[in-house]
Amino acid sequence: MTTAAVKTPLGVIASGGDLPKAIAESARDGGRAVFVIALTGSAEEWVKDFPHEWCGLGEVGKLLKALKGAGCEEITMAGKIARPKFSDIKLDWKGVLVAPGIIAAARKGDDGLLRAVVETVEREGFRAIGAQDAAPGLLVQEGPLGRLKPDAEDEVDIATAFKIVRTLGELDVGQAAVVSEGLPLAVEAAEGTDAMIARIGTLPKHFRGQADKRRGVLVKAPKPIQDRKTDLPVIGIATVRNAAAVGLAGIAVEAGGALILGQKAVAEEADKLGLFVIGVKP
Amino acid sequence: MTTAAVKTPLGVIASGGDLPKAIAESARDGGRAVFVIALTGSAEEWVKDFPHEWCGLGEVGKLLKALKGAGCEEITMAGKIARPKFSDIKLDWKGVLVAPGIIAAARKGDDGLLRAVVETVEREGFRAIGAQDAAPGLLVQEGPLGRLKPDAEDEVDIATAFKIVRTLGELDVGQAAVVSEGLPLAVEAAEGTDAMIARIGTLPKHFRGQADKRRGVLVKAPKPIQDRKTDLPVIGIATVRNAAAVGLAGIAVEAGGALILGQKAVAEEADKLGLFVIGVKP
Structure with missing residues (x-):
């Protein structure tokens, strides 16, 4: 029996986008059972490939019961939340109890909403873990991901952008x-x-690069103050395409402090479009 | 003879927008003679109301000769520069001499371009002064400009935004x-x-205010590191309308560190649209 096999199933509270799917697949590929809570209106079709339960945003009691029923002890939550009007949310008994705190937190944005949900879940005895612990394979390693590397001028821009971020x-x-x-x-x-x-594409042309003469770097790094259980920066193939479309030379992310979805596909797309993607130690 | 009358004419190097006009009018209304260098392709029709000379961006020799001929010792420059391709600029003899330095500086944006032009003009014996010295009446004073004032929550947002800026x-x-x-x-x-x-208008609605329930403040303040001879922040009636259109509650600028064009009209528009505009001491 492997170490992974003795672990309880990973509970993935999934909203929209590619991140929750990447986490669930990465955990499963690592040999761990996965149980998905699919949030109604946000989660996507892929959840049918896993044991799962659909829950509305206000059905907190149902959500907790499903996670307990599946034997989960560790949960992680990820994805983009499509918000209905709060007045449209159907609240179950548990939802009524926790809604006021979560609604107040949600006014501060997705960060606040996620933090409040994490706290609610932890009060029920679950252990909330970050995407990087649930799926360590998604974490950015140090060094270039594809064939290209930043040149000396890019390095200076990377350092400046990291300082700003x-x-x-x-x-x-x-x-x-x-x-x-x-x-x-x-x-x-x-x-x-x-x-x-x-909006880089809307700036005057002398400020920016073009496909045949790329200039400038995108840097993403976590907020030093943020709860790393919830919201590490994420890049994927769309980020590479967007950066390419506005003439950037490359993308630098904090090694160990950001996630890359589909690292192989991202490296290939970067090579094809002529950008570098690199993990940089802080 | 008043103090203003003994001063040499103020040289205004004018590119586009309302600021150079406001400076020229403010100086003239204060009793000082004004001579305008109207930059071809950027400066606007109002220059015909003043003694003036049209000069291309590369006609540095012509520009210097005109300012000397008009008896100017102090010059100020203001406005937005519509940049032609550098290859389209007609350079006179002086332009050829200074162009390399100015082109290099211009790649860093309008700030860099203006600083380089200021240095060129000062090397010729003119004294470059900021808009706030040429037209002190445009400087923002402490306190509310119109009828409305920030409430307690707005005050907190103003402090946060100043810290960010x-x-x-x-x-x-x-x-x-x-x-x-x-x-x-x-x-x-x-x-x-x-x-x-x-882009505030493109954010999710729960982040922002609406015309009937305004929320949020715009803060403008100069960069602590910037040369105050060139580029103090400016607001005008368009800023008030833009802020109103995206549901903001008001605008705060640094008292003594920003310019307001048309203070009376700005106050009236703010009152009409239900926004505050306030100068805040740092």
Whole structure:
């Protein structure tokens, strides 16, 4: 009997996007049983490949009962939450009890919402773990992921962008920035990384690179203050394509402090489009 | 003879937008003669109301000769520069001499371009002064400009946003941020304030205010490191309208560290739309 086999099933509370699927698959591929709570309106079709239960955002009692019934002790939660109006949420008995605290937390954004849900689950005796512990294979390692590496100028931009992201993170602002030849082109706040990258394309051309002469780097790193159980920065193949579309030279993420979904596909796409993707030790 | 009358004419190197016009009018209304260098392709029709000379971006010799001919000793420069391709710029003899340094500086953005032009002009014996010295009437005073004032929650958001803007300014990132109920909604880098405000409207509705229930503040403040001769933050009636359109509760700028164009019109528009505009001592 392997170490993985004696572990209780991993409970994955899944909302939208590719991250919860990547976690569930990575845990299963590592030999661990997985039980998925699929959040209604957010989770996607892939959940049918795992033992699972659909729960509404307000059905907290049902969710807890399903996780206990599946024998889960460790749970992780991941994904993007499509929010209905709070007035549309159907609350079960447990939902009624915890809703006021979660609604208050949710007004501060997804971070706050996730933290509040984690606390609720932990009060019920589950142990909440981060995606990086549930699926260590997703964590970014140090070094380049594909064939390309930053040149000397890119290295300077990477250092500048990391400084900006860390400083912003201490103020709880965002997780990402773009710097090109020393000039900060964009800084992420509530709009998210994809929207931030997209607006590079609207800047005057002399500020930015083009497909045939790439310039500038995207850096993503966790906020120093954030709870690493919930929300490490994530990049995937879409991030590489978005960065390529606006002429960036590459992407740098904090080694051990960010997740890459589909590392092989990301490396191949970066090679194909002519960008570097690199994990950098803080 | 008043003090103003003994001064040499103020030389205003004018590119686009409302700021150079406001400076020229403010100086003239204060009793000082004004001579305008109108930059071809950027400066606007109003220059015909002043003694002026049109100069291309590369006609540095012509520009210097015109300023000397008009008896100017102090010059100020302001406005947005519409950049042609560098290859389209017609260089006169002086332009050829200074172009390499200015082109290199321009790659770092308008800040760098303006600093390089200021240095060029000062090497020719002129004294470059900031808009706030050329037209002190444009400087933001402490206190509310219109009828409305920030409430207690707005005050907290103002303090948070100032902290973000100052920290960003130390890293030479930007001059503006929007915070709503403690949540940083947007941070300015190279895109400029108008684009930054506009994207508030694209954020999920629970993050932001609406016309009937305004939330969140825009803060603008100079970078602590910047040369105050060139680029103090500016707001005008368009800033008030843009902030109103995305549901913000108000605008706070650094008293003595920002310019307001058309203070009376800005106050009236803020009152009409239900926003506060306030100068805050750092």
